Amino acid sequence: MPQSQDPFYAGLGQAVRIGTELLASLIVGGGLGWVTDTYLLGTTPWGLVIGLTLGAAAGVRNAYRMAQRWPK
Amino acid sequence: MEESPLHPFELHNYIPISLGGVDVSINKAVIMMWVVVGFISILMIMAGSARQLVPGKLQSLAEMLVDFIRGIILDTMGNDGMKYFPFIATLFLFILFCNWLGLIPGTYTVTSQIIVTGLFAGTVYTCSLILGFALHGLKFLGILVPPGTPGWMLPLMVPIEIISQLARPVSLAVRLFANMTAGHTILAVLFGMVVSLPLYVSWLPFAATLFVNTLEVCLIAPIQAYIFTILTCVYLGDAVTLHGHSEHAH
Secondary structure, eight states: OOOTTOHHHHHHHHHHHHHHHHHHHHHHHHHHHHHIIIIIIOOTTHHHHHHHHHHHHHHHHHHHHHHHTOOO | OOOOTTGGGOOOEEEOOEETTEEOOEEHHHHHHHHHHHHHHHHHHHHHHHOOSSOOHHHHHHHHHHHHHHHHHHHHHOGGGGGGHHHHHHHHHHHHHHHHHTTSTTSOOGGGSHHHHHHHHHHHHHHHHHHHHHHHGGGGGGGGSOTTOOGGGHHHHHHHHHHHHHHHHHHHHHHHHHHHHHHHHHHHHHHHHHHHSOHHHHHHHHHHHHHHHHHIIIIIHHHHHHHHHHHHHHHHHHHHHSSTTTTTOO
8 A cells, every 4th residue: 555645646546537527527417407408497408408518617627626636 | 158247246135125115135235345344343453452662564554554544634634634534534444445355256346336336425425515514604605606706707607616516426426336347347258258268268368357356456446445535535625624625735
């Protein structure tokens, strides 16, 4: 078990995280949009379109925020 | 004999129990969780009972683990975070040993079930929300407004922030689940090749099986536990400091 401050280990941990971070926001954004469309408002397809767009923005924002705390 | 590469994830009910129509049978995953909890308890109690100044093998292993978790907490939350050490250490050790013991052939990887990882992630995230509202009251909703946002951007930024907040437990759960499931599926596919190919080529997938298993043991299993723990710390830290996160970046 290496030290948590080990730059290789910490950097690897950061790198592996970013992909899922982008995906999760898309899932949540698209999911919320789809639920709004199908069950709440019946505004197909606009909820999904807006949800996916906002989800993509949130994903990029999360990835950016994560890169800001990149271990030196 | 052809077997589906997904057969390692099947749950067999050993003792079927039904509580008011809800299936609470004792299956492979439940037994594996008990084994993991027992293993960690025995390991840590045995390692902690000696308390020598010059630690023996077991004690230095336990000290290394505890020191590792301490390092994560100090890095992300600072000294205030040590209050949450028991919770974070329990989470880390449980996930780590679920990942590790699940790699022993014949056992079961609990963390390859999304209900398990989802429940962990949901608990962690709910805890951070409760902590945030308890510490800051309604001001905690300010986490949805990033510092320095101009007023006309608010209708755009607040939905984005809500989605990025809701994505936190999803990404925690999906990451651990997907990594463990993918690793074990690869192992099952490779081992299926070993069984079904003639002997003069089957050493090739067998070598690959050994290689992938080593990779899983040395890298994927600990790093996934590490990521889960560090994100738990980051989310708890965000709830405690409220916007303090970007300034505390190291």
